[in-house]
Each structure stands twice: as C-alpha cells, then as structure tokens.
Amino acid sequence: MALSSLSLNWVSTPLSNKLNVPHPNAFSCQNSIICPRETTSNEENNCKRRLLLLGAGILTARLLPTSPLLAEEIPKNYQAFVDPRDGYSYVCPSDWIDFEFIGHDSAFKDRYLQLQTVRVRFIPTDKKDIHDLGPVNEVVSNLVKHVYATPNQIVDIMDMQERNVDGKNYYTFEYKLTSPNYSSSSFATIAIANGRYYTLVVGANDRRWKRLRNKLKVVADSFRVLDI
Incomplete structure (x- = not known):
C-alpha cells in the first residue's frame, strides 16, 4: 500500500515563539496564538514556556501569511494555534495549556484532566496530496491498526470523512483503542502539504468520550495546512 512508502519514524522540529496576537480578521483574536517565521534557534527551544510568560504581543502583518483559520470566526471558548513556519493551524479549548509531547511539534492538554490532549506531528514525504496514499478506508484502517494501536x-474505527478546504484535502476519522485495563477514543485528521505528512490527534479517556465528543470534533475539523 502507498502508506508503506512513508517512514513512520516521526520527527519533531522546534516550535517558534508563540504569542497571543490581536488579528483584525477574526472575531475572537485575543485567543489566537501565532508563531512568527523569523526566530533564532534559542527562541525556538524556549518558545513553549514563553507562550505562557509573554502574554499578549503584536507582530507586524508582513510576518504572518494569510491563514484560513484566522479568516474565520474562532469558536467561543476555543483558542487558535497558528504555526506559519511549519505550515499548519488548529483550534483547541481556550482553557487547555501547552506541554511537551515527545516526537510532536505542538501539543495542548486540559489543565485538570490531563488525558484530554491534542497534538500535531509531521514527517517528510514525496507525496503531494493525501489521496496519493490511497482511498480513505484503506489509509485509515492501516494507520490505526498498524501505527496508532x-x-x-x-x-x-467508527467514522471516516473526506474534506476539501481551500483546495487542500483532509481525511478525518474517529477511532477507539481498547487495552485490558484502559480504553481511549480519538479523532485524527491527516493531510499532506509542503513535502510533509501532517497528523493531528485529539482524544480523551473513553469514559468521558460521549460528553466530550462534539467538543473535540471541533478541534479535529479545524486543522488546516498552510503554504510555506
């Protein structure tokens, strides 16, 4: 299958600075987190903690590419995370906090219920579009059974969806993993752009899934890849 041509040794790149930035094109822009393109390596290494310490800041418009996410209304009680340097954006609940998740480029979690998380990672690929991997049912089944589980x-696997947003294709799917002593449910969204294969996963303990499902689906559906 086409998926096998991709290395599954996930890589992580340092995050850029994260600043809360007012943006004229979004209704809830005080909840936006923007990563500027131009940072030093030291700034990248320290960025995750600086997000919480620096608070509100202002970037000049020339540092920010056009983001489909910021052109839309950010849902109430969510915050927007935009990383133009690595080419992606998404929203997560506004009371979630960022944290280090090994092998991932960004991650947020509920500050009290820490099994509720969202995380994003990417690997290099020579594919141009998610459809190059194969049909959604084949790709998702292989990914969940042989990579996630x-x-x-x-x-x-409960549900699979294909979406096209601004000319870019996405597969979003819902799945449950059950172990002898624990089970969890998640949504994942995958996309290909910029020579990268992106994956966002947002999930929670299965006991809380019914209560949280719709809230976390907003996160999965918000994922966008940006041109870099």
Whole structure:
C-alpha cells in the first residue's frame, strides 16, 4: 500500500515563539496564538514556556501569511494555534495549556484532566496530496491498526470523512483503542502539504468520550495546512 512508502519514524522540529496576537480578521483574536517565521534557534527551544510568560504581543502583518483559520470566526471558548513556519493551524479549548509531547511539534492538554490532549506531528514525504496514499478506508484502517494501536489493543474505527478546504484535502476519522485495563477514543485528521505528512490527534479517556465528543470534533475539523 502507498502508506508503506512513508517512514513512520516521526520527527519533531522546534516550535517558534508563540504569542497571543490581536488579528483584525477574526472575531475572537485575543485567543489566537501565532508563531512568527523569523526566530533564532534559542527562541525556538524556549518558545513553549514563553507562550505562557509573554502574554499578549503584536507582530507586524508582513510576518504572518494569510491563514484560513484566522479568516474565520474562532469558536467561543476555543483558542487558535497558528504555526506559519511549519505550515499548519488548529483550534483547541481556550482553557487547555501547552506541554511537551515527545516526537510532536505542538501539543495542548486540559489543565485538570490531563488525558484530554491534542497534538500535531509531521514527517517528510514525496507525496503531494493525501489521496496519493490511497482511498480513505484503506489509509485509515492501516494507520490505526498498524501505527496508532499496540499489539494488545482492540481497534474500533467508527467514522471516516473526506474534506476539501481551500483546495487542500483532509481525511478525518474517529477511532477507539481498547487495552485490558484502559480504553481511549480519538479523532485524527491527516493531510499532506509542503513535502510533509501532517497528523493531528485529539482524544480523551473513553469514559468521558460521549460528553466530550462534539467538543473535540471541533478541534479535529479545524486543522488546516498552510503554504510555506
């Protein structure tokens, strides 16, 4: 299958600075987090903590590419995360905090219920579009069963969707992983752009899934890849 041509050794790149930035094209822009393109390596290494310490800041418009996410209304009680340097954006609940998730480029979690998380990572690829990997049912089944799940977990894939937003294609799917002593449910969105294969996963303990499902679906559906 086409997916096998992609290395599954996920890579992580340092994040750029994250600043809360007012933006004239979004209704809830005080909740936006923007990563400027131009940063030093030291700034990149320290950025995640600086997000919380620096508070509100202002970037000149020339540093920011046009983001489809910021052209839309940010949902109430969500914050926008935009990383133009690495080419993606999404929203997450406004009370979630950023944290280090090994092998991922960005991650946020509920400050109290820490099994509720969203994280994004990417790997290089020579593919140009998510459809180059194959049909959605084949790609998703292979990914969940052979990448996301461990050998002792039971896999249930509940839903798969294909979307096209501003000419870019996305696969979004819902799945459940059950272990002998624990189960979790998640949404994932995958896309290809900029020579990168992007994956966003947002999930929670399965016992809370019914209560949180619609809230977390907003996160999965908000994922966008940006031209860099």
